[in-house]
Amino acid sequence: MAELRERLGVLHDLHRAGWLLGWDQQTMMPPAGTPARSEQIATVDRLAHELFVSDEMGELLDSLGELDPESVDGALVRVTRRDWEKARMVPAELRAEITRAEVLGVPAWADARKNSDYQAFLPHLRRHLELKRRYIECFADSGKSPYDTLLDDYQEDARSEDITAVFARLKEELIPLIREVAGAEQVDTSFAHGHFPVEKQELFAREILEPLGYSSEAWRLDPTVHPFATSIALDDIRLTTRYSEADLESIFHTTHEFGHGIYEFSVDRELDRTPLVELNSMVLHESQSRLWENLVCRSRPFWRFFFPKLQELFPDELSGVTDEAWWRAVNRIEPSFIRVEADEVTYGMHIILRYELEQELISGRLAPEDLPEAWNAKMQEYLGVDVPDDAKGVLQDVHWSAGSFGYFPTYLLGTIASVQIWETAQGDLTDLDAQMEAGEFGPLREWLTDKLYRWGRRLPPEEQLRRIVGGPLDAEPYLRYLKSKVSDIYGVRV
Amino acid sequence: MAELRERLGVLHDLHRAGWLLGWDQQTMMPPAGTPARSEQIATVDRLAHELFVSDEMGELLDSLGELDPESVDGALVRVTRRDWEKARMVPAELRAEITRAEVLGVPAWADARKNSDYQAFLPHLRRHLELKRRYIECFADSGKSPYDTLLDDYQEDARSEDITAVFARLKEELIPLIREVAGAEQVDTSFAHGHFPVEKQELFAREILEPLGYSSEAWRLDPTVHPFATSIALDDIRLTTRYSEADLESIFHTTHEFGHGIYEFSVDRELDRTPLVELNSMVLHESQSRLWENLVCRSRPFWRFFFPKLQELFPDELSGVTDEAWWRAVNRIEPSFIRVEADEVTYGMHIILRYELEQELISGRLAPEDLPEAWNAKMQEYLGVDVPDDAKGVLQDVHWSAGSFGYFPTYLLGTIASVQIWETAQGDLTDLDAQMEAGEFGPLREWLTDKLYRWGRRLPPEEQLRRIVGGPLDAEPYLRYLKSKVSDIYGVRV
Numbered sequence: 001m002a003e004l005r006e007r008l009g010v011l012h013d014l015h016r017a018g019w020l021l022g023w024d025q026q027t028m029m030p031p032a033g034t035p036a037r038s039e040q041i042a043t044v045d046r047l048a049h050e051l052f053v054s055d056e057m058g059e060l061l062d063s064l065g066e067l068d069p070e071s072v073d074g075a076l077v078r079v080t081r082r083d084w085e086k087a088r089m090v091p092a093e094l095r096a097e098i099t100r101a102e103v104l105g106v107p108a109w110a111d112a113r114k115n116s117d118y119q120a121f122l123p124h125l126r127r128h129l130e131l132k133r134r135y136i137e138c139f140a141d142s143g144k145s146p147y148d149t150l151l152d153d154y155q156e157d158a159r160s161e162d163i164t165a166v167f168a169r170l171k172e173e174l175i176p177l178i179r180e181v182a183g184a185e186q187v188d189t190s191f192a193h194g195h196f197p198v199e200k201q202e203l204f205a206r207e208i209l210e211p212l213g214y215s216s217e218a219w220r221l222d223p224t225v226h227p228f229a230t231s232i233a234l235d236d237i238r239l240t241t242r243y244s245e246a247d248l249e250s251i252f253h254t255t256h257e258f259g260h261g262i263y264e265f266s267v268d269r270e271l272d273r274t275p276l277v278e279l280n281s282m283v284l285h286e287s288q289s290r291l292w293e294n295l296v297c298r299s300r301p302f303w304r305f306f307f308p309k310l311q312e313l314f315p316d317e318l319s320g321v322t323d324e325a326w327w328r329a330v331n332r333i334e335p336s337f338i339r340v341e342a343d344e345v346t347y348g349m350h351i352i353l354r355y356e357l358e359q360e361l362i363s364g365r366l367a368p369e370d371l372p373e374a375w376n377a378k379m380q381e382y383l384g385v386d387v388p389d390d391a392k393g394v395l396q397d398v399h400w401s402a403g404s405f406g407y408f409p410t411y412l413l414g415t416i417a418s419v420q421i422w423e424t425a426q427g428d429l430t431d432l433d434a435q436m437e438a439g440e441f442g443p444l445r446e447w448l449t450d451k452l453y454r455w456g457r458r459l460p461p462e463e464q465l466r467r468i469v470g471g472p473l474d475a476e477p478y479l480r481y482l483k484s485k486v487s488d489i490y491g492v493r494v
Numbered sequence: 495m496a497e498l499r500e501r502l503g504v505l506h507d508l509h510r511a512g513w514l515l516g517w518d519q520q521t522m523m524p525p526a527g528t529p530a531r532s533e534q535i536a537t538v539d540r541l542a543h544e545l546f547v548s549d550e551m552g553e554l555l556d557s558l559g560e561l562d563p564e565s566v567d568g569a570l571v572r573v574t575r576r577d578w579e580k581a582r583m584v585p586a587e588l589r590a591e592i593t594r595a596e597v598l599g600v601p602a603w604a605d606a607r608k609n610s611d612y613q614a615f616l617p618h619l620r621r622h623l624e625l626k627r628r629y630i631e632c633f634a635d636s637g638k639s640p641y642d643t644l645l646d647d648y649q650e651d652a653r654s655e656d657i658t659a660v661f662a663r664l665k666e667e668l669i670p671l672i673r674e675v676a677g678a679e680q681v682d683t684s685f686a687h688g689h690f691p692v693e694k695q696e697l698f699a700r701e702i703l704e705p706l707g708y709s710s711e712a713w714r715l716d717p718t719v720h721p722f723a724t725s726i727a728l729d730d731i732r733l734t735t736r737y738s739e740a741d742l743e744s745i746f747h748t749t750h751e752f753g754h755g756i757y758e759f760s761v762d763r764e765l766d767r768t769p770l771v772e773l774n775s776m777v778l779h780e781s782q783s784r785l786w787e788n789l790v791c792r793s794r795p796f797w798r799f800f801f802p803k804l805q806e807l808f809p810d811e812l813s814g815v816t817d818e819a820w821w822r823a824v825n826r827i828e829p830s831f832i833r834v835e836a837d838e839v840t841y842g843m844h845i846i847l848r849y850e851l852e853q854e855l856i857s858g859r860l861a862p863e864d865l866p867e868a869w870n871a872k873m874q875e876y877l878g879v880d881v882p883d884d885a886k887g888v889l890q891d892v893h894w895s896a897g898s899f900g901y902f903p904t905y906l907l908g909t910i911a912s913v914q915i916w917e918t919a920q921g922d923l924t925d926l927d928a929q930m931e932a933g934e935f936g937p938l939r940e941w942l943t944d945k946l947y948r949w950g951r952r953l954p955p956e957e958q959l960r961r962i963v964g965g966p967l968d969a970e971p972y973l974r975y976l977k978s979k980v981s982d983i984y985g986v987r988v
Contacts, residue, residue, distance in 0.1 A: 013537035016530070017511050020518060028522070029730060032712035036510070036727030039767070043507035047541065218526035233530030236523060273533070 001073055004060050007051070008080065009273040014048040016232050023230050023238050027222045031107070038103035046096045053088045072270065075458040079275050082156075089138040098131050102402045109401030110225050116391035118372050121401065125368045128403040129361060136362075147362050150406035154282040155413070156461055160359065163409050166416070167352050169475050174348050175382065177486060181333045181345065182384075184490040189329040194317040198223075198243045204313055205241065205254045208306060212255070212292070212441050213262050214239075226398035227253040227340070229260035229289075234272055237261040248310075249341050252293050252330075256340075259292035260285055262445065266453035281461035282407060283473075284452065286414025287421060294344055294415070295422045296444075301437035303327045328489050335383035337392040344415075345482055349382040351412040354397075358405045419478040420469040421452070495567055498554050501545070502574065503767040508542040510726050517724050517732050521716045525601065532597035540590045547582045566764065569952040573769050576650075583632040592625050596896045603895030604719050610885035612866050615895065619862045622897040623855060630856075641856050644900035648776040649907070650955055654853065657903050660910070661846050663969050668842050669876065671980060675827045675839065676878075678984040683823040688811040692717075692737045698807055699735065699748045702800060706749070706786070706935050707756050708733075720892035721747040721834070723754035723783075728766055731755040742804075743835050746787050746824075750834075753786035754779055756939065760947035775955035776901060777967075778946065780908025781915060788838055788909070789916045790938075795931035797821045822983050829877035831886040838909075839976055843876040845906040848891075852899045913972040914963040915946070 021041045029037060051057075061081050067074035105124040112121035136146045144152065151158040205221060206214070214221070217235075224240040231237050239257040243250045263285060267277045279285055296302055300323075307323035318326070333343045339350040357374060360366035366374055375394040376387045387393035399407050425447055426432050435443055451468045459467065466472060486492060515535045523531060545551075555575050561568035599618040606615035630640045638646065645652040699715060700708070708715070711729075718734040725731050733751040737744045757779060761771050773779055790796055794817075801817035812820070827837045833844040851868060854860035860868055869888040870881045881887035893901050920926050923937055930938075945962045953961065960966060980986060 009533070010537050010541070013534045014541070017515060017534050017538055020534075021511060021514060024514060024518065028714065029726070030710060030712050030714055033727050033730030036730060036766075039503070040507045040511050040514075040727075043504050044511055047504070047508070216524060218524050220522065220524055232523070233527050233534075236527030236530060272530075 001064065004064065004076070004080070005274065007057065007060070008076075008275060011048050011052055012273045012275070012277070014044055014051075015278070018044040018048070019230050020232050023232065023240075025103070026106070026224050026226075026228070027238075027240060034104070034107050038100050041103050042096045042099040045099045046092050049087060049090075049092050049095050052084065053092075057084055058088075072276070072458065076274055076276055079457055083275060086139075086152075090135065091138075094131070094134055094138070098135065098403060101127050101131055105401040105403065106398060109395065109398060113225075113391050113395040116389040116395065118390040118395060121395060122368060125371070125400060128400065128405075129368060131403065132362065132405060147359050147406065150362065151409070152406075154280075154404075154407050154410050156281060158283070158409075158413075163355070163413065166473070166475050167348075167355065167409075167412070170348050170412070170479070171352060173479050174345065174482075177345055177482065178333070178335060178349070178383070180492050181486060181490055182335075184492045186334070187328045187332045187489060188325065189332050191317055191321045191325075192329045193247055194314075196245055196248055196314060196317065198245060200313050201243050201248065201250050204310060205250065207309055208251065208255065208297075209239075209258055211439050212258055212296075213265070213445050214258065218265065219261065221254070227257050228398075229257040229264070231261070231264035234265065234267060234269060234277065237265050252297060253340065255297040256289045256293035259289035262292070262448075263288045263453050266445070266449045267456040268454045271456045271458070276456040276458055279457055281457070281464070282410035283413045283417060284461050284464060286411045287417040288414075288448070288452075290411070290415040291418040291422060291448075295418060296436065296441070298327075298331055298344065299433075299436060300324075300327050301433045303330070304437045305439045331485060331489055333486065333490070335385045337379070337385060337387055338396055340396075345486065346383055347415070348412055351408055353378045353382055354408040355412075358400070358408065362405060413473060416475050416478045417465055417469075417473055419481045420465070420474060421448075422481075423477050424451075424469050495558065498558065498570070498574070499768065501551065501554070502570075502769060505542050505546055506767045506769070506771070508538055508545075509772070512538040512542070513724050514726050517726065517734075519597070520600070520718050520720075520722070521732075521734060528598070528601050532594050535597050536590045536593040539593045540586050543581060543584075543586050543589050546578065547586075551578055552582075566770070566952065570768055570770055573951055577769060580633075580646075584629065585632075588625070588628055588632070592629065592897060595621050595625055599895040599897060600892060603889065603892060607719075607885050607889040610883040610889065612884040612889060615889060616862060619865070619894060622894065622899075623862060625897065626856065626899060641853050641900065644856065645903070646900075648774075648898075648901050648904050650775065652777070652903075652907075657849070657907065660967070660969050661842075661849065661903075661906070664842050664906070664973070665846060667973050668839065668976075671839055671976065672827070672829060672843070672877065674986050675980060675984055676829075678986045680828070681822045681826045681983060682819065683826050685811055685815045685819075686823045687741055688808075690739055690742055690808060690811065692739060694807050695737050695742065695744050698804060699744065701803055702745065702749065702791075703733075703752055705933050706752055706790075707759070707939050708752065712759065713755065715748070721751050722892075723751040723758070725755070725758035728759065728761060728763060728771065731759050746791060747834065749791040750783045750787035753783035756786070756942075757782045757947050760939075760943045761950040762948045765950045765952070770950040770952055773951055775951070775958070776904035777907045777911060778955050778958060780905045781911040782908075782942070782946075784905070784909040785912040785916060785942075789912060790930065790935075792821075792825055792838065793927075793930060794818075794821050795927045797824070798931045799933040825979060825983055827980065827984070829879050831873070831879060831881055832890055834890075839980065840877055841909070842906055845902055847872045847876055848902040849906075852894070852902065856899060907967060910969050910972045911959055911963075911967055913975045914959070914968060915942075916975075917971050918945075918963050 018041055021037060021044065025037050061077060061084065064077050067077055069075065069078060105128060108124050109121055112118065132150065136149045139149045142149060145160065147160050151160060209221065219237045219239065221239045221241060223243055225242065227241045229239050239254065239261050241250050241254040241257060263279060271277050303323050303326055307326050311318040311321065331343065333345045335346050336342055339347065342350050357366065357371065357378070361368065361371065372390055372394045379385055379387050379393065425444060429443055429447055432444060452464065455464060462472065512535055515531060515538065519531050555571060555578065558571050561571055563569065563572060599622060602618050603615055606612065626644065630643045633643045636643065639654065641654050645654060703715065713731045713733065715733045715735065717737055719736065721735045723731070723733050733748065733755050735744050735748040735751060757773060765771050797817050797820055801820050805812040805815070825837065827839045829840050830836055833841065836844050851860065851865065851872070855862065855865065866884050866888045873879050873881050873887065919938060919941055923941055926938060946958065949958060956966065
């Protein structure tokens with residue numbers, strides 16, 4: 001076991017070095033550094049891969065046999081074997097090509113997005129799809145469909161059949177709900193648009209984050225193009241966010257990324273330098289980003305506490321506004337173009353659209369050059385909006401530029417799980433609303449740490465969720481939550 | 495050759511990943527990240543070492559035989575063999591221990607310096623010295639003295655016997671020169687002290703750096719505790735500097751680091767991803783930091799061009815001051831405590847003091863606990879000043895905290911070389927002063943690139959210097975230069 005841990009520790013260090021190369025690329029690196037950075041990341045990734053897939057690693061795992069799956073060692077052997085078997089299927093050369101394509105794709109996407117130039121991005125998308133097909137071929141004997149093979153990288157054993165069924169249930173309810181709201185009187189958000197200098201937004205971000213659990217001792221917050229969170233180490237959590245001076249959307253990017261960060265930060269130290277700190281269930285991960293972004297940061301009690309502070313920072317824009325009006329404004333429901341700025345109700349349709357399109361791309365039924373048209377048609381069908389340009393359409397997200405296909409559904413599955421987890425927390429912490437209204441987030445954070453964060457990757461994700469909420473993923477609490485919010489804010493019966 | 499290049503490319507990527515881990519630690523990393531960072535750097539370093547010292551690498555080198563030393567391939571084989579033979583002498587475990595001690599030592603030093611607490615630093619220094627002794631033992635058969643073994647890591651085949659002789663010559667001249675100046679009328683620097691907000695200093699730094707050759711396309715400039723420069727890639731140069739609001743010393747830190755950066759930036763692209771871009775002659779490297787800091791940035795023509803811009807930024811402090819008065823002020827000669835803020839004349843004594851003390855530490859003639867006393871005594875002897883506390887004394891520099899012993903003399907040797915190189919440039923570029931006065935640094939930069947930068951590590955450093963200046967290292971031009979400046983500014987006959 002000591003030898004296994006030693007070898008896994010080295011791999012862990014390499015992975016985190018790779019993550020720093022990635023974080024730096026998106027926050028600090030001068031633009032001309034891109035080609036060399038792509039080599040560096042590919043090299044680090046390839047070395048880690050080669051060290052991992054060795055026969056010795058397999059022999060080491062065999063020699064340890066089956067251990068109690070509830071023990072740390074048992075979990076370590078289980079996840080390592082699973083990862084090892086998957087990693088062995090992919091030749092090092094293909095992995096390096098994939099990594100290199102990712103590193104080149106991201107800045108190309110950033111440029112293409114800036115100029116709303118889909119053609120400039122198209123060769124990168126084609127390259128990714130070609131590499132994905134080669135990747136899928138490596139798992140031809142797994143019994144999984146091509147898309148499910150990709151899904152498995154973001155959520156262990158997820159099946160598109162199940163996801164499609166859940167999403168069908170959501171479509172059934174969300175599309176009419178969106179129409180219902182469109183017919184109701186719209187809430188006022190005029191005061192949420194104006195001039196909000198970045199420095200003050202940054203100040204406010206820290207004012208929110210610190211009571212939530214952020215400290216500059218072990219965290220950073222930086223601006224970037226597409227917000228993300230990464231953990232260079234358990235005590236080195238990097239959040240990124242995006243500021244626009246015209247509004248205060250950054251608050252929600254920041255609390256979203258905080259949710260990722262606090263999950264990474266709160267894993268048991270005993271699991272450090274092992275794969276058990278590599279939180280690879282994106283459904284669980286996104287359940288936390290969405291929980292902190294929505295259940296916390298779009299709640300009434302949260303703004304009862306924080307709105308006066310916000311008002312103090314931006315008196316010109318916000319004096320005379322009540323916290324209730326602000327809460328309604330940040331929950332305004334309205335079809336729009338940008339996923340990361342979407343309200344809780346239309347958000348689901350943004351994801352379902354991407355889920356459907358990426359399945360079509362992977363199967364080859366949709367050609368990459370036809371993607372913008374297909375995108376715009378679905379935006380019209382699901383949300384009734386006309387996409388004005390590709391920057392506000394198909395080019396808005398970083399994921400496909402980094403070769404991430406199969407990631408998007410986890411946002412919505414995570415959002416569904418977040419409401420199940422929240423309802424459970426409300427049951428256990430009977431005065432959760434009162435605590436939030438007093439600016440106390442410690443009890444919630446501790447509850448989440450106890451139930452979820454500290455476990456790291458010890459349990460299979462489905463089992464982890466089951467232990468928290470007492471059952472499988474279920475869309476009904478989420479739908480109830482949305483309807484109750486809609487009826488609260490818009491006064492419509494749903 | 496292709497296989498050698500491929501293997502060396504991987505090593506290069508790992509080294510640069512390690513440098514990014516180091517840069518990030520000193521500029522961006524939250525403090526609690528230190529222990530994990532130490533593991534990460536040690537792992538990356540150890541892996542690179544293991545890959546490098548393999549028998550296969552030796553066989554590959556043998557199979558290539560002796561090549562034309564003037565060719566790129568010949569140089570590549572020569573430096574790789576030299577590095578390989580040295581690297582094989584040091585067990586991977588010892589290297590990892592050294593790396594780990596460095597990574598832990600730097601933040602411990604930063605804290606100790608902040609609190610002027612030598613005792614807090616002492617265990618780290620002891621640990622470094624113990625590891626250095628073990629390191630030296632690995633080279634017991636090299637015929638080098640213990641200290642020369644350390645020197646060799648910063649300057650190929652440097653010998654303390656030669657250095658001591660050069661330094662003796664300097665002492666002979668510098669000590670009386672310093673006394674001479676002490677008796678003359680002091681120049682006025684009152685306007686150089688005041689309130690200089692950091693943001694404006696940063697603005698001015700960029701205003702200087704851009705004509706010199708910096709561009710945000712391929713460079714960064716960030717604040718840190720102890721300024722340094724690093725190259726994450728040829729097109730990703732990171733300068734760091736230190737700002738104090740009470741004065742404008744940051745200008746000289748910045749141009750010093752720029753000298754390192756422009757050397758790294760200007761190496762032939764053809765040498766990329768090989769050890770030939772790993773510029774390991776610290777004498778040549780420091781010759782460039784000192785050339786840009788002193789010969790350029792403390793020159794009359796430089797300030798004729800830049801002083802009006804500085805005045806514009808800081809009108810309260812600098813209106814009514816002439817560029818001549820400013821030039822005199824930034825060349826004021828006065829014994830002081832801090833090396834990196836020392837004038838050109840006293841600077842040498844700061845280095846000689848460190849050189850002598852580190853030899854004593856390595857030989858064991860001086861115990862680490864007695865170091866502050868020995869430091870303070872020499873400061874009194876060489877510069878006539880009483881060190882008020884260890885922060886302004888023995889704790890001022892980062893080097894020993896990172897286990898760097900044998901580095902300091904290269905600053906002074908580099909300074910000596912910088913004047914030889916400068917005199918040669920003046921011969922070739924007959925209107926160098928006029929160019930600088932017009933803010934044109936392109937011709938100088940191109941001359942330096944042609945003579946030095948583009949060569950990377952192709953030539954042994956002594957040979958490289960000889961090809962530029964036509965002879966070996968020589969203290970006389972440096973002494974002449976100092977005396978002429980002293981007589982210019984202080985009007986004393988020397």
